[in-house]
Amino acid sequence: MRMIQFVPETLPTHRADVQALFARYLPRLGITNDIVGYARTQPSSVPLEWGGGEIVAVGAGQRKLLAHFGFAATLFNAGMRRDYRLLQVRDMVWAGLLGLIVAKLTGKRFCYWMSFLMSESRMRRARDRSESVSALKRPLLFAKGWLEYQLLYRLILPQADHVFTQSAAMSDYVAGKGIAAARLSAVPMGVDLERVAAITPQRWPAWPDGPVVCYLGALDRLRGLEVLIEAIAQLQQTLPGVRLLLIGDGSHPPERAFLEQRAAELGVGDVVQITGWLPSEQAWSLVAACDVALSYVPRGFLFDVSSPTKLAEYLSIGMPSVANDSPDQAVVLGDSERGWLTDGSADGFVKSITVALQQPAIARLRAAAGRAYIEQHRSYARLAEGVAETYLRLAGAQ
Numbered sequence: 001m002r003m004i005q006f007v008p009e010t011l012p013t014h015r016a017d018v019q020a021l022f023a024r025y026l027p028r029l030g031i032t033n034d035i036v037g038y039a040r041t042q043p044s045s046v047p048l049e050w051g052g053g054e055i056v057a058v059g060a061g062q063r064k065l066l067a068h069f070g071f072a073a074t075l076f077n078a079g080m081r082r083d084y085r086l087l088q089v090r091d092m093v094w095a096g097l098l099g100l101i102v103a104k105l106t107g108k109r110f111c112y113w114m115s116f117l118m119s120e121s122r123m124r125r126a127r128d129r130s131e132s133v134s135a136l137k138r139p140l141l142f143a144k145g146w147l148e149y150q151l152l153y154r155l156i157l158p159q160a161d162h163v164f165t166q167s168a169a170m171s172d173y174v175a176g177k178g179i180a181a182a183r184l185s186a187v188p189m190g191v192d193l194e195r196v197a198a199i200t201p202q203r204w205p206a207w208p209d210g211p212v213v214c215y216l217g218a219l220d221r222l223r224g225l226e227v228l229i230e231a232i233a234q235l236q237q238t239l240p241g242v243r244l245l246l247i248g249d250g251s252h253p254p255e256r257a258f259l260e261q262r263a264a265e266l267g268v269g270d271v272v273q274i275t276g277w278l279p280s281e282q283a284w285s286l287v288a289a290c291d292v293a294l295s296y297v298p299r300g301f302l303f304d305v306s307s308p309t310k311l312a313e314y315l316s317i318g319m320p321s322v323a324n325d326s327p328d329q330a331v332v333l334g335d336s337e338r339g340w341l342t343d344g345s346a347d348g349f350v351k352s353i354t355v356a357l358q359q360p361a362i363a364r365l366r367a368a369a370g371r372a373y374i375e376q377h378r379s380y381a382r383l384a385e386g387v388a389e390t391y392l393r394l395a396g397a398q
Helices: 016-025 064-080 093-106 118-127 138-159 168-175 226-238 253-265 280-288 309-317 327-336 346-358 360-367 370-377 380-396
Strands: 002-010 032-038 055-058 086-090 109-113 162-165 184-186 212-216 243-247 272-274 292-295 321-324 340-342
Touching: 002 064, 002 093, 016 032, 016 380, 032 064, 055 064, 064 086, 064 093, 086 093, 086 380, 093 109, 093 138, 109 138, 109 380, 118 138, 162 168, 162 380, 168 184, 184 380, 212 280, 212 309, 226 243, 226 253, 226 346, 243 280, 253 272, 280 309, 292 309, 292 346, 309 321, 309 327, 309 370, 321 327, 321 346, 327 340, 327 370, 340 346, 346 360, 370 380
Parallel strands: 002 032, 002 086, 032 055, 086 109, 109 162, 162 184, 212 243, 212 292, 243 272, 292 321, 321 340
Antiparallel strands: none
């Protein structure tokens, strides 16, 4: 079966789920999937590669509006091609609306993939005064989120042949909007175990020894990661010298600066280090050389329906892990019993980190079986089987 999907990011994509699920594992199950996204601002002379099929990066050297027109034209042309049995749009409401129309006109199947509650997030950011959004842009951001919300839940999702969500909780949320549960599939974030198996632990060069705890992922203000910095500040009272390595970066410079300022305010600027974005293998190598890995996900409807990647990655590496009680993380740690679950407060993280650091042999032994759980429940090889079954069923129903 041949399909085409449209994604909002620049290509080649570095999203783990898109890269692993669609470029590596679905082709092994007979699903050829071309991908369309945006070209980078600075064009590269290196040819783009995509293991799933063809790769199309639109908008090279063009202004944003022209790039969007090119994207729309590519989507329309894809609908005219007979070799595509299915069109899929990911996290783009305007493209989802166009894709739905094209699919209806050409008799193709249409799927929408929701990895995050984008429209809800825009409206929340517009209301949240702590977000780095100018006063002039807030009304526009809210209006965009509201319009997308109406189009998505009133038109696109009710008419889509299938909707993929990030978690069971997100499927429940979408079903609550009136979307039939039979047309919903939860595909949580997983791990590409073939890539993880090849990593070698590597210490952060500036910290060759001593206890280090780490966090891997985005550092956006919305994620509330100051709680981890507060936990490290408290730990200095009982375990002086414990350091925090934040492997990632914010979407915008002010978000990283906020965490650095908070660390300075608490007097722990010298034991908190932000690496910036790194290639996945390098990031995993740094994690593997730390003593404890942390995963904090803010509670609330926006993140309660998410499926964090980092905890699954930690367990696949065999890392002692401390995570707060967001629904998906509670399921993973509750089922696997491979880490420590906290209430998400700084005090809660301090208690669990202390236990893991003071009993390193037990912590490592407890984490060692994490990979087996991930292989069974959260590996992309396993997740691909369910996704492929859905695509083939939809294509066969034409």
